[in-house]
Amino acid sequence: MNPWDEFVSRLAAGATLLSLWGEPERVHLALLDGGAIRHLARDCPDHRYPSLGARFAQAIRLERSARDLYGLDPVGLADRRPWLDHGAAPHAYPFLPVEGEALHQIPVGPVHAGIIEPGHFRFTCDGETVVRLEARLGYVHRGVERLMAGAALAAAAKLAGRISGDSTVAYALAFAQAVEAALGVSPPPRAIWLRAIMAELERLANHLGDIGAICNDGGFSLMLSHCAILRERVLRAADACFGHRLMMDRVVPGGVAVDLASKGISALGALIAELHARFPALVTLYDLTASLQDRTNGTGILHADLARRFGAGGVIGRASGRDFDARRSPGYAPYDALAFTVPVLGEGDVNARIWIRIKEVEQSLGLLRQLLASLPPGAIATDLPSGPAGEGMALVEGFRGDIFLWLAIADGRVRHCHARDPSWLQWPLLEAAIEGNIIADFPLCNKSFNCSYAGHDL
Amino acid sequence: MRKTILQGLLRRPLSEPPLALDDPDIVTLARDLDLVSQRKLGRGLSIRAIDAGSCNGCELEMHALGNAFYDLERFGLRFVASPRHADVLAATGIVTRNMREALLRTYAAMPHPKWVVAIGACARDGGLFAGSPVCEGGIGAVLPVDLWIAGCPPTPRDLLEGFLTLLQPRTAAVGSSRGEKSGRLAER
Structure with missing residues (x-):
């Protein structure tokens, strides 16, 4: 069996599609198979x-995009419509x-x-009931892959950190890890710890914002x-620690x-104390407000089978029974040295997605406390x-969710870089x-998903 | 719920004092911009936000303007849902080819008089995305820009200062806390 067919058979056997992407005259495929990434x-x-x-x-939109960007034709794909390239007649798109x-x-x-x-x-409704939704994306397609090719x-x-601004730390981390893997270098321990502190601050800020916005x-x-x-408190702490509210380019x-200076460490200590003092009351408020519960329970159910087949990452997958977190498996430092649990629920509704976020806020606070307590000295x-x-x-x-990034380096420059936002799936x-x-x-469901447009449109 | 509301009433407000728009180390905006906008707008400003190709960083900070610390509505500023209700178009991002039409239509839907505020590094000249073959360039490549607020992204403070310059009678100006100067775009 040739390697391509072997990959396809692994997909059919239950492996997760991480991404499919193009280069001029080449197509790439990455799978998560038994906890390992295969490319x-x-x-x-x-x-x-x-x-x-x-x-x-789950591969359809990725293939349509590779066709738009590199002219690679997926033979056998019935959907011939463009995806990221809206072309000269953007209104002619056939839904x-x-x-x-x-x-x-x-x-x-x-x-x-x-x-x-x-x-x-594009909603199609029968009375008030949505019988079909079809999304059309690509409006903020900025040509990230083309700008990456040949860049120092x-x-x-910096570009990677602006693929999706709300995930700037996670993207910069994915890019840095991929570069380090390509060049065979490892960052000093203190840098690894500081990266995790930033990543958890970013998670906290976004989850807090999302919980409020869904409600x-x-x-x-x-x-x-x-x-x-609370979100503003996190951003201000990030600014005090790292000199930028969203921690871009850090x-x-x-x-x-x-x-991280000692001033920053005390700012983080104060932030953790503040969140511990304030957040539980908000969780109670959410849990005991019947009119709100009536909106979130049983709304927008994503079935576990679909979440698994698509390899839905993050809160969306974990609220629909998919027990996956890239920090744990395949895993990367320093999370192997830290204690945390990955919350999973089976209901798959808006309420479950809120609860996963609530539990992850608590986990991130615990992780921050451990990271500060064990922060190693040395170079950054x-x-x-x-x-x-x-x-x-x-x-x-x-x-x-999990951000997948692949890159090739030649002559100290990026030859090609592909980043797959969790939103694709x-x-x-x-x-x-x-x-x-x-x-x-729909607003409730959409916000509980909170997919990225910029991250998807590239 | 009652307890949360009561506590909110009894605690000291979190809103920060109004900004003093007199930082000397900033670009001076053209005086006519202030006078015209003040005469037309009085003390209120309805803002319609549009993302023309942003990474969503600017959107996050525009959202933050609504939180208890910045509380933009106390200044008479509000984000409105329809361009037909807007005085100001707050546009972020490099203009992608795919958003050009929507940006033009949104602007066209606004009643006169109207102003365009370009927000963030990409909105000025494309920023890091400048030169992309699938983009048009900064907001100024498609619309007449009256004011540019610097930053990547601008902080909520930068944004407030920028919007307030449209309302202040004095010759005010906008500075970015990140060093780069905001101001009226030269080409305008």
């Missing part, structure tokens, strides 16, 4: 390869046909009614007000760009060797989760 590149001098999407739905006398369609976006990223949602490592690291979309703004205060290949960065070529991969757990599931719900619950 395969296949030359396509004729720009053709057998489609995976024809059998595995999937819907038939039925009682049905009506509601187009929403790309510009939404709030401070939200752009994307188009430092410039590419707000259920019409309960009190939670948003209080959660937004994780760099080889280590980190700034050290190591020099990168100049010259060598190589390929590297990383799988990093951001707040949204989550957006299609939103379309399944909303089915049969009333359209008024």
Whole structure:
């Protein structure tokens, strides 16, 4: 059996598709198989390869994108529509046909009614009930892969940190880990610890913001007000520790760009104490507000089978029974030296996604405390060797789920870099989760997923 | 719930004192911008946010403006849902080819008089994404920009200062806490 067919048979046997991406005249495939990442590149001098999407739905949009970006044709894929490239006639996009006398369609976006990223949602409804949602994305396609190709490592690291701004630490970490794997260097222990502190701060800030925002979309703004205060506290602590509220450009290949001073350590101590004092009351508030519970329980159910088949990462997967966290498996330092649990629930509704976030806030606080207590002394960065070529991969757990990044380095520059946001495998599931719900619950469902537009559109 | 609300009432407010827009180390904005906008707008400003190709970092900080610390509504500033209700278009990101049309239509839907505030490094000249073959360039490549707020992303303080300059009678200006100067775009 040739390697490609072997990969496909592993997928059929239950391995998780991490990503599928293109390069000029080459297609790449990465799987998570038995806890290990497996990567395969296949030359396509004729720009053709057998489609995976024809059998595995999670690959469809990845294949459509590789066709848009590199002209690689997935032979056998029925969906011939472009995805990231809206072309010269953006209005001519053919949405999937819907038939039925009682049905009506509601187009929403790309510009939404709030401070939200752009994307188009085409709802088909029967009365108030959504019978189909089809998303059209790609509006914020900035050409990240093309800008990465040929970029110096430092410039590419900055770009990676702006693939999805809310996950800037996780992306910078994934990029740095992939560079370090390609060049065969390891960052000093203190840098590894500081990276984890930043990653957990980012997770805290986003989860706190999301918990509040989901409740707000259920019409309960009190939670948003209080959660937004806690989120702001996290961002201010991050600013005090690392000199940037979102910690952009603080994780760099080889280590980190700034050290944590004693002032920062005391700011983190105060933050942990504040969150411990305030957060439990908000959890109780959420749990005891019947009108809000009525909105979140049983709403937007994502079935465990779909979450598993798509390899849905992060909160979305874990709220639908997928017991996976990249910090634990395949795992990376320093999490192997820290104690934490990965919360998993089976209900798959909005309520479950809120509860996973609540439990992860608690876990991140515990991790921060351990990280501060065991912070090693020493250097915060190591020099990168100049010259060598190589390929590297990383799988990093951001707040949204596992970010997969693959890159090839030649002559001290990025030859090619592909980053797969967790949203790639989550957006299609939103379309399944909303089915049969009333359209008024879409904001609630959408926010509980909180997929990235920028991270997906690249 | 009652307890949470009561505690909120009894605690000291978290809102920070209003900004003093008199930092000398900043670019001076053209006086006519202030006078015109103040005369037209009075003390209120309705802002319509649009992401033309941002990484969503700027959006996060615009969201933060609504929290109890910055509380932008006490200054008469509010984000509105429709461009038809807006005085100001707050545009972030490099303009992607795929968003060009939506950006133009959003601007066209706003009633006169209207202003465009470009937010963040990408909105000025594309920032790190400048030169991308699938992008048009900064907001100024597509729309007439009146004010640029610097930063990657600008902090909520930077954003507040920027929006408030549209309302202040004095000749005020915008500075970024990150060193780079905001201001009225030269090409305008």
